[in-house]
Amino acid sequence: MTRLSTHLIGAALFGLALTGATASFAAPSGTVAFLMPDHASTRYEQHDFPGFKAEMAKLCAGCKVLYQNANADASTQQQQFNSVIAQGAKVIVLDPVDSTAAASLVHMAQSQGIKVIAYDRPVPSTPADYYVSFDNEEIGKSIAQSLVQHLKDAGVATGKGGVLEVNGSPTDAAAGLIKKGIHEGLEGSGYKTLSEYDTPEWAPPKAQQWVSGQITRFGAQIVGVVAANDGTAGGTIAAFKAAGVNPVPPVTGNDATLAGLQLIVAGDQYNTILKPSEIVAGAAARVAVGFLSGEKPKAETTLFNTPSQLFKPAVITAKNIKAEVLDKGFTSAKDLCAGRYADGCKKLGIAN
CATH class of the missing domain: 3.40.50.2300 (Response regulator)
Incomplete structure (x- = not known):
């Protein structure tokens, strides 16, 4: 089970x-x-x-x-x-x-x-x-730990650089709990936090603007980003794309929105939370x-x-998106694999 x-x-x-x-x-x-x-x-x-x-x-x-x-x-x-x-x-x-x-x-x-x-x-x-x-604190801890494990599995040396942390709204107590969980998930990982930001109103454009500045500041030192939800993750990814960074460092998310799931299919977002x-x-x-x-x-x-x-919460990555999201009916392949996401779906064994 x-x-x-x-x-x-x-x-x-x-x-x-x-x-x-x-x-x-x-x-x-x-x-x-x-x-x-x-x-x-x-x-x-x-x-x-x-x-x-x-x-x-x-x-x-x-x-x-x-x-x-x-x-x-x-x-x-x-x-x-x-x-x-x-x-x-x-x-x-x-x-x-x-x-x-x-x-x-x-x-x-x-x-x-x-x-x-x-x-x-x-x-x-x-x-x-x-x-x-x-459990918002558990959400933050889960996405951060998932990212850390991914970086270690990929052989990313802890001394190579660090991560950015894109938190939620400073007026949202749930965002504060997620932030606390993120800190717990990163603690002891060996990857330092280069910088972090509380995103006013959870607004993706504000997250994108901040991340753009951090890309200029830290460049290739950024080995991953812990973003507190799929909206801020989308803004983060857009910032890297606009800066010409390819591939985008692994970025976390939360909420399992259709847009977030499609970014996972495309290989631009590493994880999200299915809740x-x-x-x-x-x-x-x-x-x-x-x-x-x-x-x-x-x-x-x-x-x-x-x-x-x-x-x-349950963590979703490309490895379990089919079994946990598609096969359980949380979204349809027709919606997930529309347009430019069709090829990514095929690679993950998702038939449209």
Whole structure:
């Protein structure tokens, strides 16, 4: 059994535990809000919200779901937060633009008896009612360790140079956890960190601009890049391409976006993290319905003084992309192998 299979089973069991716990209550109803942080990552529109909406429809046909995306603006998210409260939301699932600023939102909601589920990104300075996410620290550690092992397997001497570190947004607590994990994954590897950067708003163009400057600064000393998600990885790769660097040093990623997976097929990105957002979205929906039913959902751990459910990530490289992504139906060969990616797919035994 693969790690991912184990985690999917764990997600299913978690769902059964919550739905079983709420079975003795009358059919729940109420308004639930799902507030996401930005459009820079395509996952929120393509996976998180559809997954949440589908699970809510199954568990609570009488519930109303409100959806908003703050487009990386904390002030906009505050306005949206106020708006859903005015519309009668009893549970708010919040993926904060600014994890520090979100503390006041949590306090405001809780003072009115409204439950707040921190989603993907925690709110470190004040306890939410629940936190649901993939294990972000483990994500950072996994992608860094995977890169280190790849460099060693390729015979890249530790004295040859070092790595760049392209982190996520400085206002995102989840990015801070990923960053911490990256540091743990690189520690003791022998490869020094040449420089690192916290990417405002996770914006790929800002990552690209910074990496371009580091290429000018360090040149061939850069033996790899630990990028915290597929967007910053894409910006990183674009910087190397624009500088005429061929081949591009191995670059990590996270989120298993279609663009990230295609860069792996093309040989430009080394790894990503498969963390189907629908798993976390479904868990958040089950917790929300539990709150509406008057139930206190169980938690496997506590993070930032908040009851938490953390799912484990799976590292994807060219070696297992077919078995873990294609064969398990997370994307189709038709989409993955479109256009210029067809040849790369053939080399990996992926038939379009």
